[in-house]
Amino acid sequence: MPRRSFLPLAVLTLLAGCDTGTAAAPSATPSPTQNNAHTIQAIKADCMKGKGFRYVPWVRPAFTQSADDEKLASGDYEAEKAHRSKYGFNVAPLLVYRPGQETSKADNRAVDPNYATKRDLSPAQQQVYDTTAETCEAQAIKQVTGKVVKSAYDWYIQANVMISRRLKRDLDGDPELAELASDMADCMAAKGYRVSGTTPTAVSAWGETTFRKEMHELAQKEDKSIPAFDPEKQTAYLPHLTPAEARRLLDREIKAALDDLECGQRFYPAFRPKSNEVTQQVDAEFGLLRD
Numbered sequence: 001m002p003r004r005s006f007l008p009l010a011v012l013t014l015l016a017g018c019d020t021g022t023a024a025a026p027s028a029t030p031s032p033t034q035n036n037a038h039t040i041q042a043i044k045a046d047c048m049k050g051k052g053f054r055y056v057p058w059v060r061p062a063f064t065q066s067a068d069d070e071k072l073a074s075g076d077y078e079a080e081k082a083h084r085s086k087y088g089f090n091v092a093p094l095l096v097y098r099p100g101q102e103t104s105k106a107d108n109r110a111v112d113p114n115y116a117t118k119r120d121l122s123p124a125q126q127q128v129y130d131t132t133a134e135t136c137e138a139q140a141i142k143q144v145t146g147k148v149v150k151s152a153y154d155w156y157i158q159a160n161v162m163i164s165r166r167l168k169r170d171l172d173g174d175p176e177l178a179e180l181a182s183d184m185a186d187c188m189a190a191k192g193y194r195v196s197g198t199t200p201t202a203v204s205a206w207g208e209t210t211f212r213k214e215m216h217e218l219a220q221k222e223d224k225s226i227p228a229f230d231p232e233k234q235t236a237y238l239p240h241l242t243p244a245e246a247r248r249l250l251d252r253e254i255k256a257a258l259d260d261l262e263c264g265q266r267f268y269p270a271f272r273p274k275s276n277e278v279t280q281q282v283d284a285e286f287g288l289l290r291d
Helices: 009-016 032-050 067-074 077-087 114-119 123-145 152-171 175-190 200-222 243-263 267-286
Strands: 005-007 236-238
Touching: 032 123, 067 077, 067 267, 077 243, 077 267, 114 123, 123 152, 152 200, 152 267, 175 200, 175 243, 175 267, 200 236, 200 243, 200 267
Parallel strands: none
Antiparallel strands: 005 236
């Protein structure tokens, strides 16, 4: 049976934020969310020490958005086009560009020192280390935010589900967004695409959801034990494709993403700022940092 690779939404979020043009400058003033992240790490380190493991409290240095990042977050057409021309909806790039878990030299991200600590352990010790780290982090998250989670992965999933529900609650009833979304859905239908709905959240998410579901179902063909795709949690398993197969998938995704952008030229500048505000509010509630 082929080895499974699990893909949390967090990984895609990181990919979506990299290589947008210029390096961002460090943020001078930590936000409340950043302070919570540091507190969680300090509590986790004390817990790990109590279990006999060395762990360095570590939070990826905060960054302010570059000018290009700000344009992308605002729904700027040219910034979106440049990003989508390489990354599409940010799904298949994980199979083509293969970003590393431990380092990301392409965007000059700092490296978590705890990777080296874990790497020096025996395989059996690494398993115990991972289990202990998850338990300690869950305890720290509950202590700081009040959120009951099973692991860092569960932490992200709970936040993502909350974001999805609040976006539907807060944005689908917005009259301006609803009209723009309906027009965009009609445009996509005219291009031959089957958009799942005409609400702002459905229109904004259809592309990423469509390709993530396709990728997930390819993995299911390799391993029948993989659970059904959950559109709300937006998780997916990575299939094992050849470089040529992965590239063809990404090429199709890029074409769809660019068609989506053409139809959404008026929609995205109105939707993105409001969507980002909801995401930031939920992340602050959960003490999550996304960069």
